[in-house]
Amino acid sequence: MNAPDRFELFLLGDGETKVSMEQDTRQPNAAIFTFNKEDHTLGNLLRATLLHNEHVVFSAYKVPHPLFPKFELRVQTDEETTPKEALLAACQSLIGDLQMLSQKLTREWELNKIARDTS
Amino acid sequence: MDDYDTIYGSDRGPQITIKEADSRHAQIVLSNCDLAFANALRRIMLAEIPTIAIDIVEIQTNTSVIPDEFLCHRLGMVPLDSTNIDDKLIYTRDCFCDQYCERCSVTLSLHARCTGEDNVTVYARDLVIAEGAQLGSPVINDPEGQGTVICKLRKGQELRLKCIAKKGIAKEHAKWAPTAAVGFEYDPWNKLRHIDYWYEEDAKEEWPKSKYADWEEPPIEGEPFNYDAVPSRFYLDIESAGSLPPDEILQQGIKYLQEKLAAVIETFSNKNETGDGFGDGVRSPGQDYSMGGMGGGGAGYETPYQGGRTPFGGGGFGGATEYGGRLMGGHKCVAAVAMG
Ligand SMILES: [Zn+2]
Numbered sequence: 001m002n003a004p005d006r007f008e009l010f011l012l013g014d015g016e017t018k019v020s021m022e023q024d025t026r027q028p029n030a031a032i033f034t035f036n037k038e039d040h041t042l043g044n045l046l047r048a049t050l051l052h053n054e055h056v057v058f059s060a061y062k063v064p065h066p067l068f069p070k071f072e073l074r075v076q077t078d079e080e081t082t083p084k085e086a087l088l089a090a091c092q093s094l095i096g097d098l099q100m101l102s103q104k105l106t107r108e109w110e111l112n113k114i115a116r117d118t119s
Numbered sequence: 120m121d122d123y124d125t126i127y128g129s130d131r132g133p134q135i136t137i138k139e140a141d142s143r144h145a146q147i148v149l150s151n152c153d154l155a156f157a158n159a160l161r162r163i164m165l166a167e168i169p170t171i172a173i174d175i176v177e178i179q180t181n182t183s184v185i186p187d188e189f190l191c192h193r194l195g196m197v198p199l200d201s202t203n204i205d206d207k208l209i210y211t212r213d214c215f216c217d218q219y220c221e222r223c224s225v226t227l228s229l230h231a232r233c234t235g236e237d238n239v240t241v242y243a244r245d246l247v248i249a250e251g252a253q254l255g256s257p258v259i260n261d262p263e264g265q266g267t268v269i270c271k272l273r274k275g276q277e278l279r280l281k282c283i284a285k286k287g288i289a290k291e292h293a294k295w296a297p298t299a300a301v302g303f304e305y306d307p308w309n310k311l312r313h314i315d316y317w318y319e320e321d322a323k324e325e326w327p328k329s330k331y332a333d334w335e336e337p338p339i340e341g342e343p344f345n346y347d348a349v350p351s352r353f354y355l356d357i358e359s360a361g362s363l364p365p366d367e368i369l370q371q372g373i374k375y376l377q378e379k380l381a382a383v384i385e386t387f388s389n390k391n392e393t394g395d396g397f398g399d400g401v402r403s404p405g406q407d408y409s410m411g412g413m414g415g416g417g418a419g420y421e422t423p424y425q426g427g428r429t430p431f432g433g434g435g436f437g438g439a440t441e442y443g444g445r446l447m448g449g450h451k452c453v454a455a456v457a458m459g
Binding site: 099 | 290
């Protein structure tokens with residue numbers, strides 16, 4: 001009866017932004033990003049991708065509470081870059097990787113279809 | 120053609136091999152990527168690809184033994200053809216209409232009555248789709264051409280109802296899931312020891328071999344354990360529920376993962392400018408920007424990010440080649456890829 005609407009799991013509320021960044025005051029070059037209306041799909045993907053970046057010293061995420069559709073990503077970098085730049089670079093590289101994957105899939109599927117049609 | 124070869128011929132980026140495929144399922148191998156990447160793709164295919172499903176049912180007559188809400192639930196689960204849905208239908212919440220219209224919904228009607236002595240079975244094929252609808256016809260794959268069973272009627276019983284099918288994703292309700300299941304497996308020989316097999320006497324004897332075992336080298340007896348090894352080959356088995364073919368499920372999964380990432384970039388790139396409508400929270404994920412301002416924000420397509428356009432927002436997937444080519448051809452993006 002008082003259950004929240006299911007679309008609140010993935011639609012941003014009024015005035016809500018997808019990501020907000022808060023500088024970690026205890027350490028230099030560290031920030032905590034809060035992602036709204038996102039879950040492990042994006043959280044773990046970004047965490048893992050950030051760790052491939054040699055300038056990223058620390059990257060981890062948590063879902064503070066399972067009933068709230070948000071996660072927190074903490075990123076710490078060396079002097080060469082900033083957490084925000086590292087995050088944006090990770091997103092960019094993933095978009096590129098996915099684009100390549102999409103093109104390879106298109107080609108593979110076509111080849112597979114030809115093989116299927118001829119046999 | 121040079122460009123083509125450098126893109127396709129390269130070992131850079133995730134690789135994909137199709138092992139086995141037909142119109143309903145696909146067995147693929149993803150390699151040269153990490154576990155998080157493969158898992159993100161799996162999760163997005165399960166929960167965040169839009170399809171069309173019956174959402175509202177207006178019942179005029181139901182004298183069958185099945186209660187109204189039971190019947191509505193069954194109707195909701197009937198897979199409806201959702202190919203290229205992003206080019207054909209928008210979400211009702213992004214539409215200007217009050218409750219539903221032909222831009223955000225498809226109407227199906229059902230009228231069945233049992234007049235004879237024998238019971239009548241009502242099938243998905245009995246749903247009559249509104250004329251001119253571009254999608255949403257019931258998926259029928261059985262040899263008899265009947266589709267799923269909706270209800271059975273005895274002599275004198277009748278069904279007369281109108282169904283409104285809408286666009287949605289499985290995060291809201293499982294009836295919108297394009298997949299029946301997504302199989303996910305890696306490391307068939309358990310070389311990484313991510314699994315502890317339970318056994319009576321000998322795990323090797325008691326556990327069946329993985330069906331993917333022949334695709335990887337078996338472990339060598341007495342081989343030292345590699346603590347640094349990570350999984351890099353993933354076996355996915357995509358089983359379509361019928362609303363979308365498996366290749367489109369994969370392509371849509373890739374597209375919506377890209378949209379998610381683009382939304383992150385967009386948030387940061389817009390913060391430096393005057394708030395031009397971004398953060399307009401009601402915009403649905405994947406809302407087609409090109410559909411003439413029907414969506415909320417309308418910011419996406421031309422948003423500058425580090426000099427280039429956001430690599431997203433242009434039309435449906437059909438139009439992907441255009442910006443896809445630009446994305447891959449441009450030095451900026453190739454450099455970014457190399458960093459990953
Ligand atoms: Zn409408």
